[in-house]
Amino acid sequence: MRSRSIGRRPRSAYPILLLLVPVLAACATDRPTATAGHVTESPSAAATAGQGTPGPGAAPASASPAASPTSASPAASPTRAPLRHVFPVDAKNVAYHPTHSAYPGTDIxxxxxxPFVAVTDGQVLEVSRVDRFTKRGPLGPYNGGLSVSLLGDxxxxxxxxxxxxxxxxIDPGVRVRAGQLLGKVGHTGNANNVCHLHFGLSPECQGHDDWWIRRGVIWPAPYLNSWRKRGNRGPAAEVTxxxxxHGCPKAPATTSGAG
Known part of the structure; x- marks a missing residue:
């Protein structure tokens, strides 16, 4: 009778594979996967880093409401300070009438x-340094004697x-500020030897000598009243x-009165 040698039966690898599958799966989860040369981080790594630049159309992971364009408060628009106006004669002992003969104006x-000073910021327009007035000459063009006009801002x-x-x-084109000295009160022109300042408000009419407009077209007294009390009432709306x-009349309505 032949004797049999009893050998060991090979063990199945199946149980061992069952133990290795969870381990391999865990390693695969924690390891970056390469796809066409691009490394993609796992969700846990991306959340931990938090420093990546979001792709096109992607919203930030934690965008605060302040960063949203719709929630940003609009910038405040700058406001321009009102133009300053001062009384045209820098003196305590002054007087003036609310009316004037023949046309609107005021004798101060x-x-x-x-001192005769700039009422507001602006640019010097016309300057007369020579007294050309004569009683035998034309009435009107030279009545003012020495004079300065200022186009305010x-x-x-x-x-x-x-x-x-x-x-x-003080010459044409020079910039001046409110309160800056323009000249001195006197009695040149047809002032009848009485020291005073003839003061007029008007629009600028370019292209010709418009002394009949320059001498005044609206009554200055309401504005003088304000400036004398350190108010800031401006005549721009009424002059406009x-x-x-009226536009810019090409000839005076009257040739009488001070200039």
Missing amino acids: FADCGE DGVRYYGSHLSAVADG AWQRR
């Missing part, structure tokens, strides 16, 4: 030599005449309305 009575022309002197450096109605 003050001692000769008192508000579009109003401010005119002062009968000066005894025009300040140095006058020009809309």
Whole structure:
């Protein structure tokens, strides 16, 4: 009788594979996978980093409401400070009438030599440093004697005449500030030897000498009343309305009165 040798039966690998599957799966989850040369982070790694740049159309992972364009408060629009106005004669002892003969204007009575100053910021327009008035000459063009007109930044022309002197450096085109010296009160022109400043408000009419407009087209007294009390009432609206109605007349309605 032949004897059989009893050998060991090979063990099945199936149980071992069952133990290795969870381990391999865990390693695969934690390891970046390469796809066509691009490394994609696992969700846990991306959340931990938090520093990546989101792709096109992707919203940030944690966008705060303040960062949203719709929730941003609009920037405040800058507001321009109102133009400053001051009384045209820098003196305490002054007087003026609310009306004027023949056309709108105001005679401001003050001692000769008192400062005539810029009512507001602007640019010097016309300057007369020579007294050409004569009783035998034409009535109107030279009535003001020595004078200065200023185009304010508000579009109003401010005119002062009968000066005894025009300040140095005050020439057409020069920029001045409110309160800056333009000249000195006097009695040149047809002032009848009475020291005063003839003051007029008008629009600028370019292209010709418009002394009949320059001498004044609206009544200054309401504005002088405000400036004397350190108010800031401006004549721009009334001057603009006058020009809309009248334009720039090519000839004076009357040749009488101060200039």
